[in-house]
Amino acid sequence: MMEVLNNIGFDWQIALVNFINFLIIFWILKKWVFGPVRKTIAARTEKIQAGIDQAQQSETELLVAKQKAEELIKSARNEANQIVAKAKETADDQVAHAQDTATNEAQAILDKAQAQIDKNKTAMEKELFEKTAGLVALGVQKILGEDVTESKNAELSKRALDLLNQK
Amino acid sequence: MSLGFERALTPIQPDIVFSIGNFGIANSTLMIIFIALLFLALGIFVVRKFTLIPGSFQSIIEMIYESIVGLVEQITGNRYHAERIFPVIATILVYFAVANVIAIIPGLTDITYNGIAIFRTPTSDFNTALGVSLASVIALNYISLQEYGFLGYLGNFFNFKEIIKGFKQGLMEGFVGFIKFFVGLLDIIGELAKIVSLSFRLFGNVYAGQVLAIIIIGSFAYVLPAVWTIMSGFTGILQGMVFASLVAVYYTLSLKPIEELSKKNN
Numbered sequence: 001m002m003e004v005l006n007n008i009g010f011d012w013q014i015a016l017v018n019f020i021n022f023l024i025i026f027w028i029l030k031k032w033v034f035g036p037v038r039k040t041i042a043a044r045t046e047k048i049q050a051g052i053d054q055a056q057q058s059e060t061e062l063l064v065a066k067q068k069a070e071e072l073i074k075s076a077r078n079e080a081n082q083i084v085a086k087a088k089e090t091a092d093d094q095v096a097h098a099q100d101t102a103t104n105e106a107q108a109i110l111d112k113a114q115a116q117i118d119k120n121k122t123a124m125e126k127e128l129f130e131k132t133a134g135l136v137a138l139g140v141q142k143i144l145g146e147d148v149t150e151s152k153n154a155e156l157s158k159r160a161l162d163l164l165n166q167k
Numbered sequence: 168m169s170l171g172f173e174r175a176l177t178p179i180q181p182d183i184v185f186s187i188g189n190f191g192i193a194n195s196t197l198m199i200i201f202i203a204l205l206f207l208a209l210g211i212f213v214v215r216k217f218t219l220i221p222g223s224f225q226s227i228i229e230m231i232y233e234s235i236v237g238l239v240e241q242i243t244g245n246r247y248h249a250e251r252i253f254p255v256i257a258t259i260l261v262y263f264a265v266a267n268v269i270a271i272i273p274g275l276t277d278i279t280y281n282g283i284a285i286f287r288t289p290t291s292d293f294n295t296a297l298g299v300s301l302a303s304v305i306a307l308n309y310i311s312l313q314e315y316g317f318l319g320y321l322g323n324f325f326n327f328k329e330i331i332k333g334f335k336q337g338l339m340e341g342f343v344g345f346i347k348f349f350v351g352l353l354d355i356i357g358e359l360a361k362i363v364s365l366s367f368r369l370f371g372n373v374y375a376g377q378v379l380a381i382i383i384i385g386s387f388a389y390v391l392p393a394v395w396t397i398m399s400g401f402t403g404i405l406q407g408m409v410f411a412s413l414v415a416v417y418y419t420l421s422l423k424p425i426e427e428l429s430k431k432n433n
Contacts (some may be wrong), residue, residue, distance in 0.1 A: 005293075007179070008179055008293045008370065009178075009179040009180040009181060009292065009293045009294065010293055010294060010297070011180070011181070011191075011193075011294055013189070013190050013191060014181060014191065014193045014195070014196060014292070014294040015294040015297045015298050015301075016298070017190065017192070017193075017196050017298075018195065018196055018199060018289070018292070018294050018295045018297075018298035018299075019297075019298030019299075019301055019302055020298075021196060021199040021200065021203060021298070022199070022258075022262070022295075022298050022299050022302050023302060024203055025199070025202065025203045025206060025258060025262050026254070026255070026258045026302070028203055028206045028207050028210060029206055029210075029254070029257070029258045029261060029262075030254045030258070031210070032206070032207060032209075032210025032211060032214060032215075033206060033209060033210045033214050034232070034253070034254055034257055036210070036214045036215060036217060037214060037217065037228060037229060037232045038232070040217045040218075040219065040221075040225075040229070041229060041232070041233070043219060044219050047219060
């Protein structure tokens with residue numbers, strides 16, 4: 001075995017030194033190279049992750065704010081609708097009230113006008129009756145050549161008026 | 168029969184450049200020290216200045232890092248084991264990749280001291296491959312020891328529990344327990360075999376690559392040597408990757424399954 005090893009250049013002293021040198025290289029790389037590189041990568045990953053987390057948090061917050069805003073808008077819309085409905089109701093009431101008042105006032109005016117008309121009619125009828133009576137009396141006087149009494153005149157006038165009314 | 172390439176070939180035995188006491192410092196060792204200094208310089212002067220917003224060089228380093236993490240995770244199958252063995256696997260991979268590629272730098276292996284080349288590709292020296300393999304298997308067993316605890320770790324090799332459990336169930340199961348016990352003992356040899364197989368495989372591949380390079384450079388003056396040199400660079404990285412992957416597989420086999428760990432944690 002030793003012969004084979006010697007043939008391929010085995011020397012326990014060199015092997016031992018090279019073994020120790022490898023351990024030194026291991027220590028150097030672990031402490032000065034791999035460690036700092038790992039730390040740098042970890043720090044960057046952490047920072048990126050923090051950024052992603054923050055972005056996700058912001059997104060969540062934005063979503064919540066959006067939902068809140070939507071709720072507020074919905075609530076405001078409902079409130080506005082309620083106010084509009086109430087205003088419409090009030091307006092309808094006011095319109096109805098105004099209509100009633102106007103109708104009543106119009107009716108009163110109409111009634112008043114009707115009363116005035118009736119009054120005027122009565123006055124006109126009275127005037128017409130008096131004039132008709134005068135005309136009848138005058139006609140009879142002219143036709144018959146005699147005076148008509150006041151009572152006869154009234155009767156004739158009445159009869160003339162009735163005839164007129166019947167036509 | 169001599170083909171005439173023997174003189175140009177890198178000798179199998181590394182050359183001793185100088186000695187400290189009884190310890191000879193080989194040219195492959197000097198190259199490892201040079202690589203270690205490169206890594207140290209990279210760590211102190213470059214990596215320490217890394218920022219959250221990476222530049223182009225930082226991006227390349229991070230990309231390599233992430234690729235190795237991905238490779239280890241792919242082999243181990245989960246993040247927990249990957250993180251646990253990452254430093255060892257990454258060191259092997261980066262070290263071998265650099266060690267194999269660094270020889271491509273023109274003139275580096277031609278620097279001599281007292282007629283001896285100061286630098287030599289470390290992986291073409293069997294002692295380096297053996298040293299790294301030994302370190303890997305020791306690390307493998309150390310992590311295994313941490314995972315199972317001292318008694319649990321020893322239980323992997325001296326499986327008395329199976330014999331007792333088997334005989335409690337019946338005579339036949341008892342014999343099966345005996346077989347499992349001997350299989351456990353064979354695992355000790357298996358650990359030693361890992362060192363041998365890893366070191367021989369790496370050394371054989373890299374040294375054979377160098378022999379081929381010498382033959383090609385000696386046979387063809389133009390074009391092909393350049394192509395071969397570039398290709399040997401890629402081969403070097405590939406060798407490092409294969410070695411690291413094999414060690415990662417050994418680690419994965421020696422680690423507790425993740426389900427067992429989660430049961431333990433619950």
